[in-house]
Amino acid sequence: MLASSCATTPITGTRTFNLFSPADDVELGREAYGQILAGERVVTSGKELQMVQRVMKRLVAVADDAGYEWEVTLIDNDQTVNAFALPGGKMAVYTGILPVCQSEAGLAVVMGHEIGHVVAQDGTERVTRSMIAEFGLEAATQYLDLGEYKSIAESSYGLLVEMPFGRADESEADHIGLIYMARAGYDPREAVAFWSRMAQVTGNGPPEFLSTHPSHETRIERLQALMPEAMEVYQASAGR
Numbered sequence: 001m002l003a004s005s006c007a008t009t010p011i012t013g014t015r016t017f018n019l020f021s022p023a024d025d026v027e028l029g030r031e032a033y034g035q036i037l038a039g040e041r042v043v044t045s046g047k048e049l050q051m052v053q054r055v056m057k058r059l060v061a062v063a064d065d066a067g068y069e070w071e072v073t074l075i076d077n078d079q080t081v082n083a084f085a086l087p088g089g090k091m092a093v094y095t096g097i098l099p100v101c102q103s104e105a106g107l108a109v110v111m112g113h114e115i116g117h118v119v120a121q122d123g124t125e126r127v128t129r130s131m132i133a134e135f136g137l138e139a140a141t142q143y144l145d146l147g148e149y150k151s152i153a154e155s156s157y158g159l160l161v162e163m164p165f166g167r168a169d170e171s172e173a174d175h176i177g178l179i180y181m182a183r184a185g186y187d188p189r190e191a192v193a194f195w196s197r198m199a200q201v202t203g204n205g206p207p208e209f210l211s212t213h214p215s216h217e218t219r220i221e222r223l224q225a226l227m228p229e230a231m232e233v234y235q236a237s238a239g240r
């Protein structure tokens with residue numbers, strides 16, 4: 001049981017402890033997605049939605065996929081400069097982040113980063129820690145074996161959507177997103193441009209994209225350090 005609880009993150013090779021399998025992530029994400037979107041106004045047609053769906057399709061075609069159920073929703077909310085992904089592949093982009101993206105490649109930075117959180121299973125890694133702290137390892141494992149996804153989703157809303165990820169998870173999602181966007185044929189240099197624009201945006205929206213972890217300067221330095229690797233992937237994708 002516990003032997004299967006160690007997962008290796010694609011691209012970065014980081015080892016993590018997670019009670020949730022990718023299939024558990026899909027179940028939990030499906031529950032949480034319905035609960036969260038119930039209170040939102042959703043965009044159902046138009047050029048922006050088509051762009052969001054096109055970027056999603058190109059990115060998931062090149063992502064490391066452990067059987068995830070990819071889906072993206074564009075939420076009609078110009079005040080919210082944010083996007084999030086739930087465990088298992090369900091994602092939401094707020095219209096308020098589109099002006100910062102400026103282009104399809106800019107949007108690929110955001111969505112690639114979110115896909116990075118999904119394939120690293122960052123959401124359920126955090127839920128795992130919280131469940132073990134609250135119930136202990138044995139009870140947490142049983143809880144999951146019983147398939148209590150609905151109640152886990154209800155009690156994990158803050159962990160999955162409201163609280164920013166830590167610095168290590170953010171840097172890892174940046175790295176994975178950078179490589180995926182390059183694989184999908186989007187210029188990875190746009191990631192540096194996007195985060196520079198993001199640094200200009202101030203406000204008090206939900207934290208994921210306004211979080212200070214890592215600081216914008218650190219984030220951009222790390223992305224630049226990864227750029228030679230990403231450019232090789234990008235040039236190979238352009239030659240296909």
Ligand SMILES: [Zn+2]
Pocket residue numbers: 113117165169170173208
């Ligand atoms: Zn993030």
